[in-house]
Amino acid sequence: MTYASQKAALQPSLDDLGTPLAETVFCVVDLETTGSGPQASITEFGAVKVRGGEVLGEFRTLVNPGTHIPGFIAVLTGITNQMVADAPSLAQVLPSWLEFSRGSVLVAHNARFDIGFLKRACEQFGYPWPEHTIIDTVALARQALLPGEVPNVKLHTLAGHFHADTQPNHRALSDARATVDVLHGLLERVGNLGVLTVEDLKEFEHRVSRQRRAKRTWSADLPEAPGIYTFYAQRPGQERQVLYVGKANNIRRRVRTYFTSSETRPRMDEMVRIATGVDAVICATELEAEVRELRTIAAHNPRYNRRSRRQNKVAWIKLTRERFPRLSIVSAPTDERATYWGPFGSRGAAQAACEVIYDAYPLRQCTMRIGQKPSGAGCALSELGKCLAPCQGSDPDEYSALVTQVREALTSDPRPTVALIGQRIAALSAQERYEQAEILTTRLRSYLATTQRFHRLVGFSRCPQIVAARWVQPPAANPGWQIHVIRYGRLAAAATAQPGTDPRIIAAEAVTLAETVLPSHHGLPSASIEEAERIAAWLERPGVRLIDIDGEWSMPVHCAIDATDLPRLILKRPDQTDPAARTRPTEPQQTEPD
Numbered sequence: 298m299t300y301a302s303q304k305a306a307l308q309p310s311l312d313d314l315g316t317p318l319a320e321t322v323f324c325v326v327d328l329e330t331t332g333s334g335p336q337a338s339i340t341e342f343g344a345v346k347v348r349g350g351e352v353l354g355e356f357r358t359l360v361n362p363g364t365h366i367p368g369f370i371a372v373l374t375g376i377t378n379q380m381v382a383d384a385p386s387l388a389q390v391l392p393s394w395l396e397f398s399r400g401s402v403l404v405a406h407n408a409r410f411d412i413g414f415l416k417r418a419c420e421q422f423g424y425p426w427p428e429h430t431i432i433d434t435v436a437l438a439r440q441a442l443l444p445g446e447v448p449n450v451k452l453h454t455l456a457g458h459f460h461a462d463t464q465p466n467h468r469a470l471s472d473a474r475a476t477v478d479v480l481h482g483l484l485e486r487v488g489n490l491g492v493l494t495v496e497d498l499k500e501f502e503h504r505v506s507r508q509r510r511a512k513r514t515w516s517a518d519l520p521e522a523p524g525i526y527t528f529y530a531q532r533p534g535q536e537r538q539v540l541y542v543g544k545a546n547n548i549r550r551r552v553r554t555y556f557t558s559s560e561t562r563p564r565m566d567e568m569v570r571i572a573t574g575v576d577a578v579i580c581a582t583e584l585e586a587e588v589r590e591l592r593t594i595a596a597h598n599p600r601y602n603r604r605s606r607r608q609n610k611v612a613w614i615k616l617t618r619e620r621f622p623r624l625s626i627v628s629a630p631t632d633e634r635a636t637y638w639g640p641f642g643s644r645g646a647a648q649a650a651c652e653v654i655y656d657a658y659p660l661r662q663c664t665m666r667i668g669q670k671p672s673g674a675g676c677a678l679s680e681l682g683k684c685l686a687p688c689q690g691s692d693p694d695e696y697s698a699l700v701t702q703v704r705e706a707l708t709s710d711p712r713p714t715v716a717l718i719g720q721r722i723a724a725l726s727a728q729e730r731y732e733q734a735e736i737l738t739t740r741l742r743s744y745l746a747t748t749q750r751f752h753r754l755v756g757f758s759r760c761p762q763i764v765a766a767r768w769v770q771p772p773a774a775n776p777g778w779q780i781h782v783i784r785y786g787r788l789a790a791a792a793t794a795q796p797g798t799d800p801r802i803i804a805a806e807a808v809t810l811a812e813t814v815l816p817s818h819h820g821l822p823s824a825s826i827e828e829a830e831r832i833a834a835w836l837e838r839p840g841v842r843l844i845d846i847d848g849e850w851s852m853p854v855h856c857a858i859d860a861t862d863l864p865r866l867i868l869k870r871p872d873q874t875d876p877a878a879r880t881r882p883t884e885p886q887q888t889e890p891d
Contacts, residue, residue: 315494318484322348323432324401325480327472328411329374331362338362339387339414340376342394343469345477346401352477356397357470359384374467391418399427402495406452406476408433430495434479436502441486455479491517500557508570513556515575519549523774524580525590526552528572528601539597541568544586546774548577568601582779584835585791591827611826612647613639616707621667621687622700623660624651633818638707638751640826646743653744656737657717658703659685709853711748715741752852754829757836758786758822760848764804767841771796780804780844783836784814786822786829804844 329341344356359376361384371377394415405411408431419426438450447458452465456475459482463474484498491514492501501510519526525544531537545551554560555569580586594602615625616636626647630637641647655662661684663676679686687696706714718741725734757763763783769776775793778800782790790811794800814823822829835841 315496317494318488318492318498319349321495322346322353322401323404323477323480324398324429325404325473325476326398326411326415327405327469327476328414329376329467329469330414331364331366331370333410335417337414338364339418340366340370340374340381341469342390343471343473344394344397345470345473346397347477350481354397355470355473356394358390358393360390361386363387376468387418388422391422391424395419395424395427398429401429402432403429404432404434404476404480406434406455406472406479408435430499432480432495432498433502434476434483437483437487437498438479440501441483441490452476452479455482458482509556509566512569512572513553516549516553516556519552519575519577520579521547521549521774522579523583523586524548524578525586525593526575526577527593528555528568528575530571530573532573539593539599540572541565541599541601542590542593542597544580544583544590546583548579552577564601581791581793582775582781584779584781584831585788587831588788588828591825591831595825610643611639612641612644613637614641614647614650614707616700616704619666621661621693621696623662623664624654624703626651630817630819630821635819636704636707637819637821639747640750641747649740650744650747653714653718653740654703654706655683656721656740657706657714658699659683660699660703661685661687663688707748707751710855711745712855714744748856752856753833754786754822754826755820756852757783757833757850758817758829759820760846760850761785761816762789762808762845762847763836763843763850764808764845765836765841765843766794766800766804767835767838778803780807781832781835782807782811783832784811784823785816786832787812787814787824788828788832789814801844808845 324346326344331337339360340362342358346353359381361381366378435450461475461478465472465475523546526548528541529537529539615627667688678684685691685696722734722737766778766780777796778794780792790807792803792807794803817823
């Protein structure tokens with residue numbers, strides 16, 4: 298189901314709305330002090346509590362700072378030593394102020410100054426800081442007012458700009474009352490920009506461009522459901538260009554973050570600036586959202602998705618079908634009768650994996666075509682015993698047996714390869730050639746990891762159909778039994794059986810509506826490698842239950858060798874491995890389920 302940003306808004310949840318500004322209790326506070334340093338003390342409290350434009354209460358008191366008030370401070374504020382001589386101490390005033398401000402959003406002009414004194418007072422007298430949400434009218438004014446609209450953001454300037462009823466005069470209550478009027482003026486200004494909640498107001502304080510903030514209204518019409526979202530740019534007379542694709546458990550909530558300071562990636566700021574709209578597609582499950590994201594990225598190659606730059610950069614190792622087969626690195630399987638092994642993230646990684654096979658088996662590495670008659674030419678590898686040299690007329694049957702061993706090393710049993718390489722590692726270690734031994738060990742670990750990855754993917758990809766389900770607890774975005782239909786390694790359908798419904802009925806409907814998927818000609822997934830790996834990861838999650846399976850989901854017995862078991866395995870001689878390992882058939886019935 299597709300939603301566009303121009304469609305009617307759905308009923309938002311309370312969590313998504315946040316705290317409406319009209320219902321928020323603001324406690325606007327101002328302090329007068331003996332100075333600005335860490336040794337300065339508070340001399341006067343002034344606070345006004347307001348909600349929806351209505352004054353709920355005021356708090357005002359002088360405070361005996363317990364120290365001399367400097368002359369220039371007395372001249373500025375009008376508060377003298379004689380005025381505070383009989384005033385209560387900060388220890389007496391602080392509990393009353395904490396009670397007055399309880400449960401409110403604190404507002405101050407240059408909040409860092411006033412809140413810093415209040416936090417230090419709480420720490421001094423052993424009161425826990427209440428962790429109020431704090432709004433700074435200085436930061437708000439810098440973001441809400443246009444450049445040149447006011448010469449500065451001082452309280453006196455802003456009070457005049459918004460025609461405050463009370464003019465600030467460096468006395469706490471007067472300044473707090475003036476700040477209330479400034480706050481109301483700023484709230485009216487930012488309300489026109491879609492700032493309707495306290496959470497919106499906090500985000501507005503940060504340095505986010507007006508163009509970016511103005512687009513936050515796009516998220517209002519998006520669904521609160523799992524799925525994918527697509528930012529696009531469409532100019533008059535031009536086709537729509539997909540800029541960025543993402544997934545989310547709650548599309549509306551996730552898209553909103555792109556218009557706030559919580560999104561700090563520079564390329565996203567540029568993307569939002571260029572975008573002209575956002576679309577959304579609701580998905581039945583999180584896995585479907587992941588898969589749709591991958592497919593959409595592959596289809597459109599969005600310029601702001603980094604994944605789109607590497608998604609198709611996959612390499613495979615192919616055992617060719619020539620008279621004397623060899624290893625070849627290819628970008629995609631094409632020959633349906635060839636043997637493939639991988640995938641690898643780059644050609645370099647595939648080449649390193651080839652070196653493991655070359656270290657264990659004297660397979661030819663040249664690319665020349667070898668005819669019926671020997672060419673008579675040799676190479677350095679044949680002289681070193683690292684190639685059977687079919688170009689020089691070696692026994693074809695011997696080379697064929699070698700190719701069988703290599704094929705089994707790739708597709709059924711890595712133990713002979715581990716043992717062969719292990720002998721070389723042990724020999725190098727005995728000669729104290731530790732760096733070369735480490736290189737071989739690293740290659741061997743990579744070989745085992747690739748073998749496991751290969752069989753992990755092809756194991757379930759050979760099944761015509763797998764229907765599986767997993768229970769998701771109600772606090773999740775889409776609770777219930779999440780059901781997936783997987784055909785030949787590709788997600789064919791997804792559905793969620795809501796709590797109280799029969800999952801078997803939903804699963805049957807999903808199977809009926811599932812996409813038709815044809816098997817690949819290579820025994821590999823009929824989907825992208827990334828999609829197959831996401832599906833495999835989901836199938837392996839705790840709590841996943843198989844509803845139905847057509848075919849055999851399995852992998853060869855000895856392909857799950859733990860890399861930590863290498864020290865024991867590499868000490869085996871090749872003739873100590875299971876003799877059947879070299880000839881074990883790879884048909885599914887000869888494997889054990891994973």
